[in-house]
Amino acid sequence: MAGKKWLRLVKSLHQKKYRNQHQLFFIEGAKAVSTLIAAGSVPERIFVTPDQESQFSYSQTEIINEQELKKISALQHPNGVLGVFRMPSPKEISPKDWSVALDDVRDPGNLGTIIRLCDWFGIKNIVCSNTTVDCYNPKVLQATMGSIAQVNMVYSDLESYLGSLGLPIYGAVMEGTTVYQTALPASGILLLGNEANGISASLMQKLHAKIAIPQFGRETAESLNVAMATGILLSEIRRR
């Protein structure tokens, strides 16, 4: 049976405060845990229910019963595997490729989808404002499907951080010029804003260009969701 100290610790990791204090996070599901391990992350502990035991043969694997797992899981229906990992240290952003920057993206599903998109399109770095939802939030991780291990996540004050990189910043803005006719350099920052309010006024002043996905339907159509806009814009960046 899993030790009480560990169960208490995992439970505390539902909260950002304790994740940061311990520099640990957890992710659930055999596939997501395996993906992180395959990417080089070393698990601190893997808790598995008896029927899942055969899937993992690490020294850190511990058997947990269904009741215990339910207590520490973030899922309504826990799926038998929960891995605890150490947060990687943020790395420096490469000036030779595109990076994504997020200004105050609040929805965990949106951030999870954006991380997964960056994995698909080979974008190695995401810079988030300190107000953006924590990437180790269990709901974000559920939406990443293990892609979190492929992308370097940096949380910072965007104004000073992006300024220090010296790369052109392309902001996704409703009233921007169509991305289809915008020349895009080999490297830069693609900046997306908050779900309701877009990019903050102070960052708008730092933009090299405002780009938009043109609308072909009725003018009052609901705007594209931030994750969808990221997907379409990354496709535009990679197709060139």
Next chain:
Amino acid sequence: MAGKKWLRLVKSLHQKKYRNQHQLFFIEGAKAVSTLIAAGSVPERIFVTPDQESQFSYSQTEIINEQELKKISALQHPNGVLGVFRMPSPKEISPKDWSVALDDVRDPGNLGTIIRLCDWFGIKNIVCSNTTVDCYNPKVLQATMGSIAQVNMVYSDLESYLGSLGLPIYGAVMEGTTVYQTALPASGILLLGNEANGISASLMQKLHAKIAIPQFGRETAESLNVAMATGILLSEIRRR
């Protein structure tokens, strides 16, 4: 207070069987209801809580109290407005533009997002296999944000229906050729498949071309979700 007969009727409209029997559906929220009315849909009834009454001045508007609304709403937190509308009759597909076809898309959020994308990109027609989730499912409508009124929805046997249109069918297939280098005609059918299994074998034989969004990251990255793939491919179709 709202009549009991109507309350029973709306409650029955949570089920596809009764929606089809009565040819009615309901949508919730002042904005969504207004969007449908602005698009020319005539509501059969609009139920509003007293605090929302000022927003609607139709003869079909009826006051409902919070308790009654909670009983007939599909939302965990009803938002004060529920409109009942008659289903529009499916129209013929225009052979002069692109249409979207969906083979067995099951997730309501995915279909809702795809309807919203078609509204954005000015795609007027969506043809769904009979196994695709019903577009008047309340969860689909919550995700469409009112776009349902802008798109002609047809449910049919895809094999015979698409065959009868005589338009080239472009299937989104993982192992397809990159869409970035595929010539696209002025009109056609963009076909997307089931979330887990893709396009069914029998429809695969009807494809004019297999197209894919190339992957730039690690080869084992989780594939793009069907709604995300639709967004990126529609952007490709419209940018030409």
